[in-house]
Every structure is written in structure tokens, then in C-alpha cells.
Amino acid sequence: MDLIAEITIAFCLVVSGIFGLVGSFGLIRLDQPMQRLHAPTKATTLGVGGALVASMLWFAVFGEGFSFHELLITLFLFLTAPVTAFFIAKAHLHTSVDRAELPPTGTAHDWSVFEDPGDPELPGEPRR
């Protein structure tokens, strides 16, 4: 039983290490800033996830019992990671992307980077 748990934990840690490494490697390998954003937000998800699963298993089998902290870390990570990525993407759009590079919205209004979204109380009625 202990051996199976140890093998599983070791496997999770190795997977986590590989994905963390690949994510960081992607950061230096890819060229465009938007492409670079993919590597750390992505590959790292599984990198952190693997470490958390390993930690949870270790505390459940060898430690002082089941630990909730890893679940909370997962929850907070899933809440904050998209917001960070969105801010970085938005900042990039504001500073160094030309409108011509982006596809049309397909609606009557432009992307919010290029058009004032207006009063949030009135969706679809942007201030000009």
C-alpha cells in the first residue's frame, strides 16, 4: 500500500516538474508576446496541479490526515490565473497592437480596447 502511494506521489511530482519546465521553456522559446502568455498560464496549470495532488496524497497517507489546503490553492489559482492573463493581454492590446491586426467583432460595436464600453448599467448603449 505504502509502495503504491509512493510510486503515485513520485509520478505526480515528476509530471509536475516536466510541465513546469516546459512552461518556463516556452516562455523563452516563443516569439510573440501573446504566444508567450500561453506557455506559463497553461503548462503551469498541470505543473502546479501535479504538485498539489502529490502533496494531498502524501498528507493523506503519511502525514497527519487529509488536508484541504491543496483544494483551496487550486480554487484560488483557478480564480486568479485567468484575471492575471486577461490583464496582461489587455495591457498588450492597449500598448502595442494595431486595430488592423484584430478580427472584426461581428457586432455593432468594436472591441472594448478601442471603444468606450460606456455605462455598465446600460448594456449595448455605449457612450460615444
Place this chain on the structure above:
Amino acid sequence: MLGRLVPHPVLTLTLTVVWVMLINDVSAGTVAFGLILGLVIPVITAPYWPNRPRIASLPRIAEYALVVLWDIVLANIQVAAIILFRPKARIRTHWVTVPLDLTSPEAITVLAGTITMTPGTVSSDLSADGRALLVHCLDTADPEATAQGIKMRYERRLSPSPSAATPWGFCARSGGWCARPGWATGCWRSTPW
């Protein structure tokens, strides 16, 4: 009276559970203090919550969470393979417009977060009227199909009335996937959805 005391029952429950998990100890004392936090914090922050988000059925939330977790694992492997083995010149990066049928801000937030968490796609902007999402795709052969895939897989599961978008499948007339009711009897669109 009860409504004023507990303006957000789900928030109260969430705060209590998160507190118990933070302390990592399920005992009467922890639950009691968590409950105090769960009762006080929603009352203090009530002015900042314009309206209470409607919670859809729990099985649908569980299904959504499982689908997203599975996709995160799968797509992580795909992105890792692209980073490691694909020559830089052959990475087909595209901007993709995803037209939205969702209208509730909470649902759009969840969809945008999901798109970012599933590897290969990052949601970058929303149109000024909130009817379209700008998504950056690391590698896609067909941007149109990617947008439709996002609509099929995630947006359909978040829509408040699943029946409006559920009947979907292969449309013989258009030769593509169809997300509109009536696909079996005849597609309304000449182009595949």
C-alpha cells in the same frame, strides 16, 4: 427579515466552507467562527453586489467542472508538444472572435476564465457591447472551427436554458456541426455552424 440577515445564502455557505478548509480542522469552534464570518461579510459587502447570481442545477455545474478539468489535462499535453517539437514558423497563431449568446455577466466571466484556463487559448478582450469575445489561439488550423468548438463545448453548458442550444449534432444539409434546434429537420443556415 431572514433575507436581510442572509443576503447571499450561497456566499455565506462558501465563506464558511472556505474558512473551515483554511483552518484545516472540522470542529464545532471552526464551523461556528466560519459561520460568523459567513454572516457578517455578506452584510458588510452587500452594497457592492448588484444582484445575486442565479445558481444553475448542481449536476450541471459538476459536469462543467469535470469537462473543464479533463480539457485542461488534455490541452496541457498538446501545448507542451507544440512548445517542444513544433518549429516556430509552423505555429499557426490566430486571433479568433467568439460571438456570445450568453448575456449574464457572471456566465461570460466564467466562460472567459475557462477559455484562459484551457491551454491553447487566452481570452483577451470583450466587445464594447458584451456580445463577442476576443480569443487568442496559440495554434489552430481553422480559427472558425475553434470558435465553434468553444461555443459547443463550454458556452452551451453555461447557457441558462440548455434546451435553446442543446439539440446539436452533425448536420447533413450543411455538412457541419449544428447548434441550432431543428438541425435534424433541416438547417436554417447554408454555412455550417
